[in-house]
Amino acid sequence: MKNIFIYVCSCFLCIVSVLNTNAQELSNPEKLSMPLYQGSFIGLNLAPSVESFYVPSYFSTEVSIDVSLKQKYFPIVEAGIENRKLLTSDYTYNSSGYFAKFGINYNFLKTSTLVPNNIFYIGARYAIASTTYELATQVTESYWNEQGEVSLMPTKSLATWGEIVLGVRAELFPSVLLGTSVRYGFAPSFSKSLLGYPTFIPNYGLFLPNKWLFTYSITYKLPF
């Protein structure tokens, strides 16, 4: 938890320092006159929705809301749910949960009145997810030659992790934008009330120390 906080703070400091180096641009009278609020965007991450369509035992959806501040800063909240069921001859694993990610994007592109909604950005996220999971497994192979079923009752776990994001979003039609991003997820941790752990964390997926994540999104610019 502490490491994630340090990472996210470091990212914010980097972004702020980059912005400070662009202080000359702010002296531009046109930019000074630009209102802080430049619009709000609501988006849908397409990847989990598509996967939910063709994998019957998996359902996930993710939406995002972000705000353009001077076309440079984009505070963003991403949230969603994820349900997963794995059924094999050896085990049954069920999990359901939800997640939320908080962060900010910084747009590298120069401010523009021609294409104000196109952005190429770097960002950081602090993610938190809650999941309830249960597992029933058949014991077949063992030194003790035992047979039977052992179950883990529904167990709740809270997980956190950090993400560094690099992405692009461009206007396809007026107010409709397509975007994609590459994310480096790192430092996942979870509540350690039990000996075991959730195999899959909502949105993060299989519990690994770090991993690459991808998003493909469609976004609508709200008319206010």
Add this chain to the structure above:
Amino acid sequence: MEITSLVKNIYNRLIVFICLACIFSACVEKECITYKHVLVGIELIQDTSNTVYTADSITVKGVGSDEIIYDNAKNISSIYLPLKSVSNTTSFDIVLNETPFVLSITHQNIPQLLSIECGTVMFHKIEDATIDGEIQAVIQVENTHVQNRENEKHIYIRL
């Protein structure tokens, strides 16, 4: 117009990069590379000097099983034993330097799915450990969590 072409250029390159990343990741053969053995580690300790004790010989067999785990193994200071997955008590017949005794461990069994490729393993939480027999020794549970970690020690037998 320059910004539009720049965005298109960046977008195209990013799409190509992501497609390549997906193709390469799809080509990776998915196999289990995780250590899957869950064994309770028991170390012999010389109680007077608090140093590792090396036994001249040791034989270990599970109570109720015909299979010998350690068959008159020489110069050994630690042993790794499988616990039962369904029952909550596991006992071993141990002969240490020709002195027989029974080690009994009571434990909880906690199933864990490692991944789709690796399947499940059974973790254990040790609740108690006792020895019964002619041996003069004290048993000490050092680590109650038995997971899929190699060479981890959980119980000390102080001789």
